[in-house]
Amino acid sequence: MKPIQVGLLGIGTVGSGTFKVLTRNQAEIRRRAGRGIEIAMVADLDTVRARAIVGEGVEVVADARAVIANPAIDIVIELIGGYTIAKTLVMEAIAAGKHVVTANKALLAVHGSEIFAAAHAKGVMVAFEAAVAGGIPIIKALREGLTANRIEWIAGIINGTTNFILSEMRDKGLDFGVVLKEAQRLGYAEADPTFDIEGVDAGHKVTIMSAIAFGVPVQFDKAHVEGITKLQAADIRYAEQLGYRIKLLGITKRRDDAGGIELRVHPTLVPAKRLIANVEGAMNAVVVQGDAVGTTLYYGKGAGAEPTASAVVADLVDITRLHTADPDHRVPHLAFQPDELHDTPILPIAQVITSFYLRLQVADQTGVLSRITTILAEHDISIDAVLQRPGAEGAGQVAAEGEKPTDLIILTHETVEGRMREALAKMQALPTVLAPIVNIRKEELN
Amino acid sequence: MKPIQVGLLGIGTVGSGTFKVLTRNQAEIRRRAGRGIEIAMVADLDTVRARAIVGEGVEVVADARAVIANPAIDIVIELIGGYTIAKTLVMEAIAAGKHVVTANKALLAVHGSEIFAAAHAKGVMVAFEAAVAGGIPIIKALREGLTANRIEWIAGIINGTTNFILSEMRDKGLDFGVVLKEAQRLGYAEADPTFDIEGVDAGHKVTIMSAIAFGVPVQFDKAHVEGITKLQAADIRYAEQLGYRIKLLGITKRRDDAGGIELRVHPTLVPAKRLIANVEGAMNAVVVQGDAVGTTLYYGKGAGAEPTASAVVADLVDITRLHTADPDHRVPHLAFQPDELHDTPILPIAQVITSFYLRLQVADQTGVLSRITTILAEHDISIDAVLQRPGAEGAGQVAAEGEKPTDLIILTHETVEGRMREALAKMQALPTVLAPIVNIRKEELN
Structure with missing residues (x-):
């Protein structure tokens, strides 16, 4: 069977990596996919550099639309990046009935719903393994x-x-x-x-x-x-x-x-x-x-040319396997069937639950720790660990005369973030707190 | 659409885990797969225990062949284990045109080629994600x-x-x-x-x-x-x-x-x-x-009930997606197309290349280290690190009188194993080597 025909939009780092991997491993990939996969056409504004990468056997053009318009092309790889041109080209490729492979996380995170809906309506696949964590599947x-x-x-x-x-x-x-x-x-x-x-x-x-x-x-x-x-x-x-x-x-x-x-x-x-x-x-x-x-x-x-190419080519093989199959046999773009997405809301940060690392630069006076722990207790935030160290670490302001600054590090248990923000405001207002309080979220991941 | 009908052979730890996961997450799995997946029939010698696990809605039988013979069953899950009965039942299920999911690594490692060939000829899938590393895909x-x-x-x-x-x-x-x-x-x-x-x-x-x-x-x-x-x-x-x-x-x-x-x-x-x-x-x-x-x-x-079930159910979803598709659209059992497997030989252990950790219990005499390193050098084995420790560690025999035993630990660079075996035999023959030499292979994995 004739190799499946691929058009590449943008041949920078990842694009040239994809060309290299497909060329070097073509025999092994064909042994797996059951069919060859061939980059037949490349669009890049720098046609001279593109030509230098792909050699003579591949058509090189400056105009991405020439790739999309080519009826011989089955799959379009979008490696241009960004939201604007990339989006236009991906939507045009879908409209032209091409399957699309992209590494463009920005595009999908912002316009993914629109793109996947268009692809679903047209019965084509948009594959994006390379968009998250490079070569990791x-x-x-x-x-x-x-x-x-x-x-x-x-x-x-x-x-x-x-x-x-x-x-x-x-x-x-x-x-x-x-x-x-x-x-x-x-x-x-x-x-x-x-x-x-x-x-x-x-x-x-x-x-x-x-x-x-x-x-x-x-x-x-x-x-x-x-x-x-x-x-x-x-x-x-x-x-x-x-x-x-x-x-x-x-x-x-x-x-x-x-x-x-x-x-x-x-x-x-x-x-x-x-x-x-x-x-x-x-x-x-x-x-x-x-x-x-x-x-x-x-x-x-x-990241990197070949790790990302590894994911792009895996998508090409998936599409090669499934492009003639009933769309019902494909994995839905967002894992769930398009009519089964829910509108579960994304919670505002104030409702997030985490524990915290706090670093307070405080005056070394009696009662400081007590005032701080009281504020935390009033906000139902319990303390996991406390560490006290001579200050002068970090970027806090200089302590007032006669006060020795101390770094007070507190690990808290889990709390709703909004409550921690209130507690932080009250602690920050204490005259014995000498610098902006450093607060970093903590996750046990177990 | 009617849920895909699954028959389960053997409802021990993994079998009951699979039933539990499918039941608990059925809504979510259907949202992904686009179709329900239902365990309709279970075969287990202990029908009482089986009934206690699956409740009233599922047919329970003692005879696995009743599941295979049931024309309503689309997929058979083999969780019996072992080589003998499991092999017979898997081959019969394939012959009956059922897709098979199995967690049986022993069966596949020994009889896999025969099983996959039969499945390929019959146009059914044998899925085995659960056979290696449990829940890890x-x-x-x-x-x-x-x-x-x-x-x-x-x-x-x-x-x-x-x-x-x-x-x-x-x-x-x-x-x-x-x-x-x-x-x-x-x-x-x-x-x-x-x-x-x-x-x-x-x-x-x-x-x-x-x-x-x-x-x-x-x-x-x-x-x-x-x-x-x-x-x-x-x-x-x-x-x-x-x-x-x-x-x-x-x-x-x-x-x-x-x-x-x-x-x-x-x-x-x-x-x-x-x-x-x-x-x-x-x-x-x-x-x-x-x-x-x-x-x-x-x-x-x-391992474990639900981690392994996670892999079994993932296979069920894959089959649910692809069971009506042209077999060409499926991933080949062994990743490569059946006619593209090579007969590259498995090398005998003597040809393996690794580095080594050696521990020699030696008499604490001048010249011992020199004799040992000479033997290694004669076999072209270069040394990466040496550690000498007072002995009495480990299970070596008691040193002869007047000799203080010392543990001599050597890390080597890479060598062909056969060469190391020869060197080990020579070192073992030295009168100053007091106990069997411990040798453990070492891999840098980089």
Whole structure:
């Protein structure tokens, strides 16, 4: 049988990785898929570079629409990125009856519902394994492997740049800014790293996983997203002393008690003995808790040319298998049948339940701890551990004359976040609290 | 649409777990699968217990053949275990045109080729996610998620009993026999633990993964299998001091240089910093190295009622989706199309390449180390690290009078195993070597 014909939109890092993997492993992939898979056409504004990558056998064009318009093309791979052009092209490809493979998490987290609805109406597949956690087959695990389960929660290190930065901060005791510069020098962070370090990229990915886990539409605008830019070396060190590591986690959790779903990205203390706390450098890992299976974890490279290509090609093989099949035989885009999505609300951050790490720079006077614990008790927040250390750590303001500043670290048990915000405001107002209170969420993940 | 009708052969731990998960999560599973899945008939010799589990709505019979003969049954789940009756029933179910789901690794590792050939000829599916690593969707990851890759090697903790025993030996510094008794008391080891502690169960599972990874028939009889019964607390301690942990690993490796495949189970030193070295207790984890994706790891519960049921039900959903589809649209049983399996040989253990941990109980005399290192050098085996400790550790014979026994621990670099066997025989023959040399393979897994 003639190889299935693929058109590639955008041949940057992942695109050239995909071309390379398909070419190098074509015999093995055909032995598995039962049919060859061939990139027949590439669209890229830089046609010279594109030609240099793919050689003579492949048609190279500058205009992506020429690929979509080509009736010989069965599958379109979108690797342009961004929301605007990518969205237009994906919608046009669907309208033209092409199956689509994309690694574009931003696009799907924001416009996924519209795109999947269009694909469903047209009877084509939109596959996106590469959009979350690169080469780790986490979408397949969630949609198919764990399909027996009510998913309870997912927590993932799903941004390699920030995990690299956090690993370096811990290893070398450095603050965020210093390590970011090093990461940029090494190519682990982009020149404009905003999407990574502010948690937006992780937010896109956890939004997609949340939809698949709980059968709700993708709705990135409801996610609570915090990055790692304010993290200080002191807190990483104190967390370590208390048996925790700080990771930027994307978390989504079923909250039947509140009739909603938590969807959030933020730095998180995780017990050092958990496997995910030991995921270092640019690696990714996702923990999934299901009611039947218990805890499972998936680990691997979350970015890079060939790891991401591994996921793109897996999608190509899935489509090659199923593109002539009755659409009922396919796995639904968001794991649940399109008419079975629920509108379970995403809870506002004030309703989220977590425990907390607090660091207060306080004057070393009698009664300080008592005033603080009283405020916590008044808000029904119970204390798990307290650590007191001579201050001058961190970036607090200089203590008033005659006062010796002390770092007071408190780990709390679980509480509703809104209540903690109220308590924090009252503690912050105490004259003996000398600097803004550092507060970082903590998850036991068990 | 009427729910797909399932017949269950054997309702022990996993069978009742499967019934429970399907019942509890039926709404959620239907939302995903697009169709209900119903256990309509159960066969078990103990019909009273079976009836107590499934209640009144399900037909209970003592004769498994009544399930197979029932034309209303679409899928048969085989949870009887063992090679004999299970094989007969699976072959009869296939002949009757039923799809089969099984958790029976022993059956597939030994008779898989025959079973898959029969299923292929009849156009039915035999699904077996539950046969390897319980609830971890590793079969799906290997067959579909990583389909773009040339798999280079797989190394897995795929037997929870032995990993529990090894974790306890390390934590408490106890020898094998003591911990085994504790494991039996706690229900982590069976009354007859032979299949687990001798590595046979892990051998079955790695045999299945090997076939899927490399596109070769299942051939358990070619696997090299060693268990953990001879492991001593002293070696676990020395390994720790050298930065390693000892795990029972199932390993399979592509060896293009030798035109074959390694397939083996044995205790293995693994660097303590690797994620898999930190998998504790009865948990399972599988590391897969692919040429495009690099290293990925899959972690979760490898046994137990509901974790295993999670995999069984995932197979039921896959079959529900695909049972009316053209067989070409299905994933081949062993990942590769049936006519694309190769007969790449499994290499004999003498051709395997690993590094080694050696412990020699030697007389504390000048020149001992020199004689030993000379033998290693003569066999082209280079040394990575040496540790010398006062003896009396371990189970060596009492040293002759006037000699103080010393433990000499050597880590080697990689060597062909046959060469190491020759060197070991020569070292063992030295009069200054006072006890049988302990030798444990070591893998860096990077």
